[in-house]
Amino acid sequence: MTSSSLDEAGAGDIVLREPSPDEYARVAYLFRNRRLHAGSRFIAAERTHPVARFLGAVSWWVEDDLGRFQLACLPGSAQNRAASVLVERVLTAAREGGLGSIQYGDLLPDGHPWLPVLKAQGFERLRSERSFKVAYADAWKRVMHLEEKHRSRVPSTWRTDAIREHQPEAILDMIAPYRLLPPAEVRYFWQDTMAGGFDLDMSCILFNGARPFGAFLARRLSDILCVDVQVVEEPNRWLRSLADVCQLHHGARRVAPGGPIRWIQFRSGQAEHRQTANLALRMGGLELPPQHLFGRRLEA
């Protein structure tokens, strides 16, 4: 993509261009605490006077016939303007690339500042997900209490290992039926250097001897611990609950409340993952307004 002025588009002094490699740190800063897709390309919205600065950027990538993108803008006075021109540009790029449709890369809640921008560009809601938010201090107390109470009942063959000590392949088969994250994304967010990836110490695998039978994968985004995967393969209901506690305790032991994490957020599909929803509600969690996937078809 080449540099171009948007005078004709009415964006005045905003210039859209691909950032150079030495500007990558500044663009990445706009996306801080966000997980970025491997191999995505960037377009940045820049104002040059009196100091050249990026007002926002879009990260976009292609999956077969589908274009996907994420948007990040400085939160101040130029946010909406930058967001509008960036979405417009990514639509143009997707059309030029011959793509059939385009989607926003993350789920967005009602009231998110990007919704009016996306709707103005013809985006529509494609599907929704439930999510639950629990105050970290409440969850922490409950988990610590349960762990102390039931510690003696945890089978001696069980143990949790931080995912830092393992490869993603250890759990891919186990989590595949739950359709929580595609394997490529699991691998990608498992990397040590991945900003916005899994927390390699708080996330864990639950073993019975050498056999993994539970996985807890979470990311730290700002003051929220986002639990992407919370799976236990155990038919006995009581043992399953005990396994949940072990996995949560693994993370809780590492981060005290009152610190950088204020909330835990659990994801759950609209119908699937009742186990996750129940777990969140039992910890005093509240169901958040649903989050939505937005997209649109692209005319040839």
Next chain:
Amino acid sequence: MPKRLLLVGWDAADWRQLQPLLDAGKMPTLQRLVAEGASGPMLGGQPLVSAAQWTCLVTGKRPWQHRVCHQAEFFPQAGRAVPVSAAQRQSAALWEILMRKGTKSLVVGWPATHGSRGGQVKIVSNRYGEPTAGPGVKPWPPPIPGTYSPESLGSMLDRLRVSPEDIGSDLISHLVPDWKLLDQKRDRRLSHLRVFLATDLSHHAAMLHLLKVSDWNFAAIHYPALGAITAMFLPYLAPRRDWVSEHEFHLYQHLLPSTCLMLDRLLGSLVQAAGKETAIAVASAYGVSPHLSPHYLRAGDNDLWKSPSGIFAVRGPGWSRDSLVLGATLQDVAPTILTWFGLPIGDDMEGRVLMESFAEAPAVTRVESWEPDQPPTSEASQRASNRSSDDPAAARLSLEYDWNLARFALDAARYDEALPWLEKLFRSFPERAEFGQALFQCQLTLKQTAAAAETLGILLEALPPGIGSLLCRVELLIAEGKRKQAWPLVAEIQRLKPAETVSLRRLGMILWRLRLWNDLAELAQEVLHLDANEPLAWLAQAEASLRLGRSPEAIEAAERALSLNYFMPQAHLILARALLNQGKWAEAREAMQVVLRLQPNNRAAAAYWRRSGLEQQPPTMS
């Protein structure tokens, strides 16, 4: 016999933690130092970068002068960051100054000494204790090159290094009595503890050996373990916080006090080895924040738990006995020690000689500077060129270094020096709002209102709508003399009820400058309701009360502020004014004397001193 002084540095030692142990008679060596010497709190600067603070202590310079502004530096050969080395330091350390007058020194474990070339100084760097092999490897490979100066020290000191494996269960039992209850596969903090302790014990063993076999006059040793242990285990300090599990509290609650006792025992053995005619000084470059927000248990990756208030205590020939030293800063230590050795202090040293710590007032002599005239060594130049490396990690480190440098200059009220660094940071990374904020505030302070307005125009793109952006806009309006236009925005800020400390502080300053005394008193009350030990809120309460004609309340509030932070000349000034209003001339004069002692160049105070008539009886300057 030539004079001898041993300087001992403890990371994160804090009188609040030490006093109960001293009162209980559990730290007899430090107790003796306090009882038979001069002691008091010692104030450091912001940000609380440990290597920078310890370098201030031995150079008498601020970080913007000595240039050790970050814990790490980029090592291109390894492609990674390593602890900051001696090559970064641009100011002469005490041992280098003393060496020029033929005084021999020993230095062990002091930050930013790796790679030193010491001449007559024997230096064992702060990387001496770093493990050089994994568990089970014996003997350890020698420490990395650059650890010793002269290198021949290695032949006698290599074998004295203590490995984490050497930390036996007896010492661990002393610090964590029930350590056997720990599941060490799950909780690996005990292994970290062993590494921290091994470092201190390595430094100690090396210094003990050098004291015995060397001819020396000045020795300096740094013990980092208490700082590292505090960062990791502070949440377990009694009383138990409700979010700390009883099990873990029971295990770790004695760790920090027990570490202090261990340091006291090590100090005792150093004192013995140094000889009874040796003066002993103990210092800490920073302390522990009393308002700890409990955070990551495996911390150490941020400085939120630190406070700028460290300790200083000195005893021995020439030092006063059982005296309290107030108002000491890190920069005061080097000129004080130079004076004790009978050497002149550099005019370019910002600190003062702590006269009150001497048994008899010494003659203070001065030289223009102790800095060598020659340009930086080739190694230093090489390090400097590393900062322009293409490696993204080097670029990140360089940016954080510059940001620390600018903040150190701001902390020293060196706004003119800070301005170009902040401009550079802002132009290179305008998306980071904190750079823009700092530049904006600096420009306002320097009365560059037009430039501040331009900065704000850009900054408002990076700040979300709300309190932060409103505060900036009000500050600019006040600077532009548009006070009436500021009032509605102030009302909007008050309606939004700021909760963050920094925002409350800025709002307080705005109300003060707009002379909205009732609002200022109300804000101070709100803050004090949240934290009754916030000295700035008491200061605001004192000023507002004084302006509202309530002198007794002003006196009470000013005294409360000073009990929490004695180093607030403004609070002493308010106290003096309020006392004068009450006709208490003698006390007012005393308060003014403190102001002028703390801030001899405070023009407003000097003017008030003359105007009020208090000057008629001149202050006794110590």
